[in-house]
Amino acid sequence: MSNTLNLIKKDPWLEPFKNAILGRHQHVLDKEVELTDNKRMTLSDFATGHFYFGLHRTNDRWTFREWAPNATKIFLIGTFNDWQEQESFALKRIDNGNWELILPAEAIQHGELYKLKVYWNGGCGERIPAWATRVVQDDATRIFSAQVWEPQEPFQFTKKPFVPKTDPLLIYECHIGMAQQEEKVGTFNEFREKTLPRIAKAGYNCIQIMAIQEHPYYGSFGYHVSNFFAVSSRFGTPEELKQLIDTAHGLGIAVIMDIVHSHSVKNEMEGLGNFAGDPYQYFYQNERREHPAWDSLCFDYGKNEVLHFLLSNCKYWLEEYKFDGFRFDGVTSMLYYSHGLGEAFLNYADYYNGHQDDNAICYLTLANKLIHQVNSRAITVAEEVSGMPGLAVKVEDGGYGFDYRMAMNIPDYWIKTIKEKIDEDWKPSSILWEVTNRRQDEKTVSYAESHDQALVGDKTIIFRLIDADMYWHMQKGDENYTVHRGIALHKMIRLITATTINGGYLNFMGNEFGHPEWIDFPREGNGWSCKYARRQWNLVDQKNLTYHYLADFDAAMIAIINGIKDFQATPIEEIWHDDGDQILAYKRNDHVFVFNFNPVKSFSDYGFLVEPGSYEVVLNTDSKEFGGNGLTDDSMEHLTNFDPLYKKENKEWLKLYIPARSAMVLRKTK
Numbered sequence: 001m002s003n004t005l006n007l008i009k010k011d012p013w014l015e016p017f018k019n020a021i022l023g024r025h026q027h028v029l030d031k032e033v034e035l036t037d038n039k040r041m042t043l044s045d046f047a048t049g050h051f052y053f054g055l056h057r058t059n060d061r062w063t064f065r066e067w068a069p070n071a072t073k074i075f076l077i078g079t080f081n082d083w084q085e086q087e088s089f090a091l092k093r094i095d096n097g098n099w100e101l102i103l104p105a106e107a108i109q110h111g112e113l114y115k116l117k118v119y120w121n122g123g124c125g126e127r128i129p130a131w132a133t134r135v136v137q138d139d140a141t142r143i144f145s146a147q148v149w150e151p152q153e154p155f156q157f158t159k160k161p162f163v164p165k166t167d168p169l170l171i172y173e174c175h176i177g178m179a180q181q182e183e184k185v186g187t188f189n190e191f192r193e194k195t196l197p198r199i200a201k202a203g204y205n206c207i208q209i210m211a212i213q214e215h216p217y218y219g220s221f222g223y224h225v226s227n228f229f230a231v232s233s234r235f236g237t238p239e240e241l242k243q244l245i246d247t248a249h250g251l252g253i254a255v256i257m258d259i260v261h262s263h264s265v266k267n268e269m270e271g272l273g274n275f276a277g278d279p280y281q282y283f284y285q286n287e288r289r290e291h292p293a294w295d296s297l298c299f300d301y302g303k304n305e306v307l308h309f310l311l312s313n314c315k316y317w318l319e320e321y322k323f324d325g326f327r328f329d330g331v332t333s334m335l336y337y338s339h340g341l342g343e344a345f346l347n348y349a350d351y352y353n354g355h356q357d358d359n360a361i362c363y364l365t366l367a368n369k370l371i372h373q374v375n376s377r378a379i380t381v382a383e384e385v386s387g388m389p390g391l392a393v394k395v396e397d398g399g400y401g402f403d404y405r406m407a408m409n410i411p412d413y414w415i416k417t418i419k420e421k422i423d424e425d426w427k428p429s430s431i432l433w434e435v436t437n438r439r440q441d442e443k444t445v446s447y448a449e450s451h452d453q454a455l456v457g458d459k460t461i462i463f464r465l466i467d468a469d470m471y472w473h474m475q476k477g478d479e480n481y482t483v484h485r486g487i488a489l490h491k492m493i494r495l496i497t498a499t500t501i502n503g504g505y506l507n508f509m510g511n512e513f514g515h516p517e518w519i520d521f522p523r524e525g526n527g528w529s530c531k532y533a534r535r536q537w538n539l540v541d542q543k544n545l546t547y548h549y550l551a552d553f554d555a556a557m558i559a560i561i562n563g564i565k566d567f568q569a570t571p572i573e574e575i576w577h578d579d580g581d582q583i584l585a586y587k588r589n590d591h592v593f594v595f596n597f598n599p600v601k602s603f604s605d606y607g608f609l610v611e612p613g614s615y616e617v618v619l620n621t622d623s624k625e626f627g628g629n630g631l632t633d634d635s636m637e638h639l640t641n642f643d644p645l646y647k648k649e650n651k652e653w654l655k656l657y658i659p660a661r662s663a664m665v666l667r668k669t670k
Contacts, residue, residue, distance in 0.1 A: 005398030007390045010441050014389060017352040021390070025398050027358055028365045035304065035366075043370040049312035050229060050320075053098075054131030055114075057150045062103040066129055067305060069097025070120050070278035076101055077126070078114030078145075085117055097305075110152070113145040120277030128227060128270055130282075130309070133320075134238065135214045135230040135270075144216065144226070144270045147233075155242040157249075157322055163377055164254035164324050165205045168568035169404070169504030170558060171256075172204040173450055175211055176235045177218065178519065179509060181537050183530040185218070188236035192244040195509075196251065198537070202512065202551070203558035206254040206379070206504075208327050210451065212241075212317075213260060216270050219521035221451070223329060224296055225260045226271035228313050231321075238321075245322050254324040256379050257317055261310050261367075262330030263296040273297060282306055291333065293341055301334075301359035310363065311370050318374050325371065325379030328402070332385045334360040345386045361400065368401025379403055381445055381504075392442035399442075404503045407444040410435055414448055414493055418464045423485075423599035423661075428577045428584030431597070435500045436572060443503030443568075448493050451508045454519045456532075462490050462514035462550075470516045474539075474546050485599070487546060488628065488661045490514055491553050491621040492595060495663050498557055499593050500586075501568050505561070513540040513551035549627030556619055556626070560665060564591065575608050583658065590668040591618075596658040602631070603658045609651040612640045615666040622662035631659040638666065 008014045008021060033039060035046050055064045064076060074091040077083045091099040108114070113136070116127045128135060134149035179195045180186035199207060211222025214230040222232070231238050245255045264282070268274040272282045283289045283297045291298055300306050317323045332340040337355050344350070364382075371378045382391050382402040393399025413434045417426060438444050454460050463470065465486030473483045494512075498505045509515075516539070520532035539547045561567050567588065575585040575592065582598040585608045592610060596603065615638040622628035640652035658664070 006396075007393050007398035007441075011389065011439075013348060017348060020352040021398055024358055024361055028362050028369075028395070031307075031362050032366060032369070035307065042373060043311065043366065044315065044373045046308070047311035047315040047370050047374075049308050050131060050133075050316045054129060054133060054229070055146075055148065057105070060105050062101075062105065062108060064091070064101045064103070064129075065094075066091065066099050066116065066131070067097055068099055068118060068276035068281075070281065071099065071118050071276040072121060073119040074099050074276075075117040076114060077117050078108070078148075079112045080108045080114070083115075091116075108148055110148055110150045112148045114148065115145055118276050123277050125274075125277075126269055127275060130272055130275065131229055132227055133229045133231075134233065135227045136233045137216075144214075146230075149238060151239065155239040155246075157242065157246050159246055159249035160322070161377075162249040162254070162322070162324065164379060165252065166379065166403075166504070167566050168501055168561060169206055169254075169379065169445065170204045170561065171206045171208050171445065171504055171506040172199045172202070172509065173208045173210070173506055174199075174509040175221070175451070176209065177211065178521075178530075178533045179535055181534060183534055185234055185530065186534075188240040188244045191235075192240075192247050194537075196244070196248060196253070200251045200253060202555050203562055204507070205252060205562070206256060206324070207248060208256050208258060208381075208506070210258045212257050216265060216267055219523050220265075221455075221521070222258065223260055223263075223294075224265040226265045226267050228264075228309070229316055242321055249322070254379065255322075256325040256327055256381070257323045258329055259314070259317070259326040260329045261299065261313070261363075262328070262334050263291050263294055263298055266290075266295065266297055282309070288337070291339060293339065294333075301357065301363040307363060307366065311367060314367055314371055315374050318371065318378065324375070324377070325381070325403075327381040327383060327406075328364070328367075329383050331364065331382045331391070332388075334364065335384070335386065335388055340386050343386065348389070351386070351388050364402075365395055365400045369395055372401070381406060384408070387439075389439065390442075392439075392444070404443045404445045406506075407435075407438060407446045409437060410446055410497060411449050411453055414461060414497075415453065415458075415464070418461065418489075423597070424582075426582060426597045427579045428582055428595060428597055429579050431496060432500070432574065432577065432584060432586065435497055436502075438502065444501070445504040445506050446497050446501045447506035447508075448497045449508060449511055450506060451519070454508060454511065454515075456518045456520045459518065460511055460515065461493060462486060462511070463516065463518070465489055466514075470514075474516075476544055476546055479546060483546065484627075485661070487514075487549060488621060490550055491626060492597070492661070492663045494554065495557055495593070495619075495621065495665075496584075496595060498561060499588070499665070500572055503568050507554070510535045510537075512554035513547045515539070515547075546627055549625075553621065553626040560591075560619055564589065575610065581606075592654070592666045592668070593663070594656060594658060594666070595663040596660060598660050600660055602660045603656075605655045606658050607641075607653040607655045609646060609649075610640060610654045611650065611668065612642070612652040614639055614669045615654060616669050617664050618667045619665040620662070621664070622659050628662065629659065631662075632657055632664070634664075637669075 214227035624630035
């Protein structure tokens with residue numbers, strides 16, 4: 001291994017922490033050698049536990065295997081044996097803490113339910129197999145069971161291989177259950193038929209689906225996972241999810257999964273919490289076992305069996321369902337013994353002070369190596385708030401191998417700005433710095449808001465801007481000042497966030513049209529109602545309401561970004577800012593982006609030095625078609641004015657009328 005990795009070469013401020021960085025990198029290399037039998041196989045060969053463990057059908061028999069080193073006896077029980085322990089369904093201990101059962105083909109049938117009855121010294125209990133690929137809940141008893149899933153005609157994908165478009169990556173974050181208009185839990189089929197066409201029409205080229213892995217409590221948003229290899233049955237069958245993904249691919253839309261490997265639900269009967277009487281089989285020991293803020297359990301990434309389980313899980317979703325990658329949830333929680341709680345992360349020393357979980361770092365790095373080994377075009381995104389250097393740097397350069405990291409500072413900045421500053425104090429220089437504040441060698445996914453801002457206890461941007469007036473003044477012709485202001489700023493915030501990306505852009509389902517209110521999943525406190533766990537598409541479809549203005553603008557904005565080759569890779573060049581006027585201008589290639597955050601003052605003949613030529617307006621937040629005032633004539637050709645002072649710089653004056661609280665995008669035509 002080189003004594004200096006590219007991660008350090010590109011950032012000399014990391015030099016004092018060279019030994020820690022090299023040590024982490026070597027840890028990954030050593031662990032890979034260990035897991036792959038001294039490189040006699042690949043990581044992909046290693047990550048095949050789902051083919052060995054669990055229930056599998058061959059021509060003439062069923063084979064079931066489970067890892068349960070603490071068990072003393074295990075029986076397979078189910079509808080096929082009236083849930084009774086029978087010697088013919090008793091597993092035999094084989095090697096390395098594994099158990100096995102071989103049954104004739106006629107012993108169990110597709111659709112039957114099953115569990116394990118596990119005995120250990122001092123106790124016993126029913127458990128759902130750790131590697132179960134189908135888990136269902138009984139409507140009457142609310143009890144979960146594994147289900148035999150071997151359909152006679154498994155789904156056949158029609159689109160292969162799919163090549164995601166990532167220049168740029170435009171993510172539509174979504175949740176299947178709450179994607180429908182009706183007050184109920186939506187399905188994969190409904191999403192495929194009703195929601196996918198909306199996303200395609202809006203111009204997004206990737207969907208990030210939440211809550212795919214089975215979870216006992218619907219209101220956890222899918223983040224308290226119990227069964228890591230099972231598609232949540234509340235949304236439909238495995239075949240229906242595969243059909244959704246296949247249809248998305250046919251529309252040119254990549255599908256990435258919000259994967260949860262940062263923690264696990266505490267449940268014992270459904271989950272892994274105390275699988276065979278051993279609370280530490282999958283999880284850290286003592287005080288590190290429980291996550292103090294999430295009421296969940298923390299995986300022991302130092303165990304090879306746990307690495308096998310999680311790495312196999314990554315490969316399973318890629319190959320079985322043709323997912324195009326993953327957004328890894330809770331990466332900050334994995335990286336630090338403190339889970340990032342109460343940490344300030346003020347300087348580089350905070351990333352290399354011995355408070356980091358090197359086992360988790362090793363797992364994440366191996367996971368990225370594996371994922372890209374299985375599918376070189378796969379997309380991986382890290383949800384990480386601390387700013388850990390190298391997260392989205394190639395493994396061979398000393399990084400952790402993610403393709404993107406979430407720019408989590410941006411939504412926090414917008415919330416803080418909207419809450420704490422009057423409009424006159426919005427400083428364009430501060431705004432531009434914040435949306436471009438990132439490590440230059442790491443690609444990010446920028447976003448103004450995600451599902452986090454839409455949950456009960458928080459507010460979406462549109463709800464912060466308009467609040468209660470959304471209930472009374474969103475009818476066309478009845479808008480008041482608050483609504484006009486909210487609509488204007490909603491467009492401007494999205495425009496500056498989306499057009500300053502260096503990798504990707506994300507929007508949460510419905511936020512593009514200013515979906516009102518918050519998300520509140522059915523729970524005892526709201527009478528188990530789905531009223532706020534759905535999307536009111538009727539609002540954007542009604543042309544007499546103002547919501548469609550925001551959706552139309554979002555689609556126009558996305559179309560412009562899509563229409564510029566390698567948009568995310570083009571440099572952002574600031575042309576001008578004046579915090580007094582609240583004016584900002586920057587360019588990317590032949591496009592100029594101009595913002596006037598001033599709430600009351602419009603400017604005539606405001607000049608910017610740009611390349612000589614002719615410019616046309618291709619997008620204007622103040623256009624009447626997007627709910628603006630229409631104060632400018634956007635059909636006008638804008639010619640630059642010669643100034644001998646700037647002849648050597650090849651710059652001329654572009655003079656514009658810029659209405660208050662508006663933004664425009666111009667393209668150089670010649």
